[in-house]
Amino acid sequence: MRIARLTALASAALTMSVALAGPNPATPLTEQSNAAWLRKLPFADRADFEDAKRGLVARFPEPTIKSADGKTAWDFGAYAFESAADAPPTVNPSLWRLAQLNNEAGLFKVADRVYQVRGADLANMNIVEGDTGLIIIDTLLTAETARAALDLYYAHRPRKPVLAVIYTHSHADHFGGVRGIVSEDDVKSGKVEILAPNGFMDEAVSENVLAGGAMGRRAQYMYGTNLPKNATGQVDTGLGKATARGTITLLAPTSSITKPIETRRIDGIDFEFQLTPGTEAPAEMNIYLPQFRTLCIAENAVRTQHNLLTLRGAQVRDAKAWSYFLSQSLLRYGDRTDVLIGQHHWPTWGHARIVEMLSDQRDMYAYLNDQTLRLLNQGLTPLEIADTLKTLPEPLASKWYARDYYGSVSHNVRAVYQRYLGFYDGNPAHLNPLPPEQTARKTIEWMGGADAVLAKAREAYAHGDYRWVAQIGNDLVFADPSNAAARALQADALEQLGYQSENATWRNIYLTGAQELRDGVPKLQGSSLGSADLVRALTVPNFFDYLAVRLNADKAAGKAMTLNWQFTDLNQRYAMTLRNSALTYVADAQHAQPTATVTLTKATLDKISLKQLTLPQAMQSGAIRIDGNPQAVAGLFAMLDTFDPAFNIVTPHGYQK
Structure with a gap:
């Protein structure tokens, strides 16, 4: 690719790649790439902005949520820079749009007796008003943010006791705040009931144990936890703004949902539970509230393409099962639902819009599964499949809730390949390759040495070939990590890839890589076993x-x-x-x-x-x-x-x- 100002860009690239300083501004090529997105997608459609504000009861009264030791668990002002209407050159406009939507924080009325607290953690807290008390659907990640969410509700609604807590699934951002809203004594005495899908406890405590160290480290990249929150750093995660800091807790369920469809009456409210095992989580369930014609779809449908393989690492999810259970939800609840709520993002109102969204989400996971299988049966390898499919078919690709903000076509189709065929692509050259450091040293030597490769990489950077610079720059760094110029150029390339990325987690990963190439790895303290409650639950x-x-x-x-x-x-x-x-x-x-x-x-x-x-x-x-x-x-x-x-x-x- 060649554009005007290329000569000036090449000169700037040589200068910026010598020192390990950063962050850098967007290059003209990145600016051009990001500007092109404004012509790709229907930015004139503002319906989501109306829905994200709909039903607002109140904002959080304080600028921060503090933990008991005075530390900040959540900072509502951290993303104030996202108030600008137009995306800065360092952020993909599509991602900027979602980041603004995810910034709508407060207490919202969804339907009669159904409320939602958003924007105080990665996930949502849904509150159902029973005849005498409250039923809480999911509790956020930390006790501090959960307590603040419930306090906000109590400041504007009658102060009824919490009678029941429902965990929709086994990921920590949906149960970790439980001690912030109920006490263990009340649970043990029977004053508070906790319901969860079958297999919840085993999945909640086991997923992050055996590979917990690696998952935790990779999660720092995926969520950008060490990045500054600004236009050259972390702007969103795709599912929400960020993961809260604070105390992750867990109280065991007092009752499990074990039947595929199971009904319970809790404080005068009918709840119909639909188990959806093996979808977004191994233990997960949707919840239908017939009196309010409201369907809680858990995390099985969100306003982004979700992960079939989370980039922090986990077992591959089953796209076919995911699509199947969405089909079942549509069949059972589609004609009886006026409001759709989930555990991330904002609600959807209106029968026709709900059916369209769930149908599209169903089709998306079916497409990813089936088209990957079609191409792998033609002999294509994971990267070839990703390069062939590239995007979803139209009109699905133009639906905002199908965009690659969290999952992506690129890494999801590779996940499907892995689920069916494993890590090996069938090429004998890939069966037993040399490990990364040996490969890097030999590659760089065969290409004429570090200086020659660095000069060619700088030229590629000047032409905007950032993916290749990141790839060959990785070899330069692994061949000799003390080569400051190589680390700087590699960081520069990763940074531009981050600026261009529509996917929030890809952006966070690229920018965290650039940060650590420049500054080194921050020394952190922590246990891969997690919180005290999770250890006791083992x-x-x-x-x-x-x-x-x-x-x-x-x-x-x-x-x-x-x-x-x-x-x-x-x-x-x-x-x-x-x-x-x-x-x-x-x-x-x-x-x-x-x-x-x-x-x-x-x-x-x-x-x-x-x-x-x-x-x-x-x-x-x-x-x-x-x-x-x-x-x-x-x-x-x-x-x-x-x-x-x-x-x-x-x-x-x-x-x-």
């Missing part, structure tokens, strides 16, 4: 599985032991074996002649997991009793790795800037 098998993941095979080489575990409070017994650098266990069993027997309570194990108690302290106090070899348990724990929550991503493992 089953003993969950904990043992996590121990097995942490076992360092080199430290365990040649060692063997058998341990019997006895949990007195749970009346559970386990037989554990260390052999061949693998840690395995069997429930309801004991070794006849163990190396040692460990007797304790689950509460003691929780305290050790939360670092509130050390193993020696527990043994000294009698909280743990060890019969047999007293060094066995200490020896096992000495073989375990502690995961770094800030490992390298855009530079080689082990490199420190």
Whole structure:
């Protein structure tokens, strides 16, 4: 691509790539790319802006939501820069439009006795007024934002007690705030009922355990948590503004929805639950309120194409099942629904509009699944499929709620390929390639050395070939991460890709990569096991599985032991074996002649997991009793790795800037 000012741009590119300073402005080529979006999509359609404001009761009274220690859990002013009507050159106009819509924060009336709090966390809180109390559908991510959301409601509606909480699905932004609105004592006493879809607890606590360290680190990129909130940084996440900071909590359900369709009457209100397993979450359900002709679609339909494989990492979701359950929702509720609410974004009113939206969302996931299968059966590889499909078919591609703000055609079709065929694309050259650092060094050497490659990469950057510069720049950095000029150019290319991206998570990933190339990886503290409530919710098998993941095979080489575990409070017994650098266990069993027997309570194990108690302290106090070899348990724990929550991503493992 060639345009006017290319010579000046080339000169600027040479200058900006020498120093690791940033952020940079949008290049003329990025400005041109972003301006072109104004001709691609129906920006004159302002219906969403009307709907996002509809029913407003009140804004939040304070500029921030604070945690108990005085820290800011949520800052309503952080995105004030998005009030400008026109997108700045550093933000894709389509993404800017969504970012403005997601900035509508406050308490909204959706229908008679149905209210919604938006804009104080990644997700929504829906509040249904019963005859004597409230039924809360999802609780946001943190106790601090949940409490503020309920306080806003109480400031403008009668102060009725919360009688029931419903978790629509097993992701933390929908249950993490529960202790901000109800107490554990009230749940235990029966004053408050908690309902959730079948399998909720297992999915809620297990998804982020075994690969939790990597997921947490990648989530920093996906949500842009370390980026400044401004026009050259984080502007949105696609589903909402950001993830709140604060205390993630969990109270176990008192009742589970187990039938495909199940009805309950709660405080005078009829609720019809539709289980949708294996869709946006492994455990998820829609909720229909017949008295109010209102359908809560959970997170199965949002105002963006969703992820079939979240970029933080998880198991691939089933696009075919997702489409199927949306079909079932349309069949069962389409003719009886006047209001559609979800756990992200704003509602949809009107029968015809609701049917159109759900039909389009159904078709979108069917298209992604079926067209990927069509092309993979023709022999196309994941990247070839992504390059072939590129976008959804018209008129679907022009619907705002089908745009690539969170999921994308590009990474979703690759997810479908992975679900059916796995990581290997069938090409023998890709079966056992060299690891990244070796590949990078050899590639750069064969291309004439770092200086020659850097000169060619700068020329490509000047021509706006940012995808290629990011790709070859990655090889330059992995071949020699101390090469400051290579890191700078790689950062510059990633930055422009971020500025051009319609997808909020792609933007966050690109810009976080640029930030870490320039500034290094921020050293963070944290546990991949998450909050105290999530640790306490782990089953003993969950904990043992996590121990097995942490076992360092080199430290365990040649060692063997058998341990019997006895949990007195749970009346559970386990037989554990260390052999061949693998840690395995069997429930309801004991070794006849163990190396040692460990007797304790689950509460003691929780305290050790939360670092509130050390193993020696527990043994000294009698909280743990060890019969047999007293060094066995200490020896096992000495073989375990502690995961770094800030490992390298855009530079080689082990490199420190």
